Amino acid sequence: MFSEDKKEFPVGNGKIIQGNCLEYLSEKPFSERIDLTFLDPPFNQNKEYNYFDDNLPIAQYWEMMFKVCEGVHRITSDGGAIYFMQREKNTEYVLKCLRETGWTLQNLIIWKKKTSAVPCNTKYGIHYQIIAFATKDPPRIFNRLRISPPLPPNYKYERDNGVYVTDVWDDIRELTSGYFAGDEAIRKSTGERFHKQQAPIALLLRIILSSTKPGDVVLDPFAGTGTTLVVAEQLGRKSIGIEIDPENVKCIKDRVNNIREADNVEKYYKDFIHTENLNEIWNLKSDTTVSKKKKLQTLNLFEG
Numbered sequence: 001m002f003s004e005d006k007k008e009f010p011v012g013n014g015k016i017i018q019g020n021c022l023e024y025l026s027e028k029p030f031s032e033r034i035d036l037t038f039l040d041p042p043f044n045q046n047k048e049y050n051y052f053d054d055n056l057p058i059a060q061y062w063e064m065m066f067k068v069c070e071g072v073h074r075i076t077s078d079g080g081a082i083y084f085m086q087r088e089k090n091t092e093y094v095l096k097c098l099r100e101t102g103w104t105l106q107n108l109i110i111w112k113k114k115t116s117a118v119p120c121n122t123k124y125g126i127h128y129q130i131i132a133f134a135t136k137d138p139p140r141i142f143n144r145l146r147i148s149p150p151l152p153p154n155y156k157y158e159r160d161n162g163v164y165v166t167d168v169w170d171d172i173r174e175l176t177s178g179y180f181a182g183d184e185a186i187r188k189s190t191g192e193r194f195h196k197q198q199a200p201i202a203l204l205l206r207i208i209l210s211s212t213k214p215g216d217v218v219l220d221p222f223a224g225t226g227t228t229l230v231v232a233e234q235l236g237r238k239s240i241g242i243e244i245d246p247e248n249v250k251c252i253k254d255r256v257n258n259i260r261e262a263d264n265v266e267k268y269y270k271d272f273i274h275t276e277n278l279n280e281i282w283n284l285k286s287d288t289t290v291s292k293k294k295k296l297q298t299l300n301l302f303e304g
């Protein structure tokens, strides 16, 4: 099942592929049908990556993203979903890329992070990132999550049963550097963050709960630290990650096989209790959530 040269490794109920996602998505036959893909590529903003030039000519970068979206579309089940995260300034490219590769846009989600805006001199400061949610034809599944955000100051009465999640997500904090990133941020023994682009588990929890059911297959072609895989595993979804940097692959293996307390999704369960079909989609019976969790603050690979 796993290739001889050990480029594919089983992790939890899924696998991590060490390699270039373009190669896997455009050329090789893919054995699984994918139900949901989370796409969080480098944003081409000159950040430091060991195995990626994050300062490509714009046309080359979007040619690459086109191939990724096309490849994901090819291996996605009918009605399957993609969530493509990007900087707001790239919105028009994202929408074009998805449209021209056959995806049907469902929502342009605004992720208004709970951190300060990026100041700008000649225009308004930037306070959000976009997540384009699209499907291959009409969605095969969409679970309408209900959450209980704090009551706005002009509201007099508590809500009895929460509100449906909308296309503006302003309740999920990004993992910034320093103290505020908390325990969830994976750190080296020096205290420095292991991967500056690590996504919050709350973000992936919302996406996976909304667009899949237990047993579905979730793909992350730019897996980074494996946030998608660690959440999918706890919810009883099968996950496939692709990551080019071997150090990140090592991190993913440890992170998914030894789920840390900081990555435990159970703490968010109460936030969704007003969701009509929560028990069905959360997969409470899964033994991955409770029994496999380990109270590790630092992953083994960073010791020594």
Ligand SMILES: C[S@@+](CC[C@H](N)C(=O)[O-])C[C@H]1O[C@@H](n2cnc3c(N)ncnc32)[C@H](O)[C@@H]1O
Residues within 6 Å of the ligand: 019, 020, 021, 022, 040, 041, 042, 043, 049, 050, 051, 052, 195, 197, 198, 199, 200, 221, 222, 223, 224, 225, 226, 227, 228, 242, 243, 244, 245, 248
């Ligand atoms: C923005 S980060 C993803 C972070 C991830 N969402 C997380 O929560 O950790 C993008 C990742 O894509 C990886 N990458 C870049 N080019 C790649 C490629 N062609 N194939 C696979 N992975 C790639 C980088 O090494 C980096 O870890």
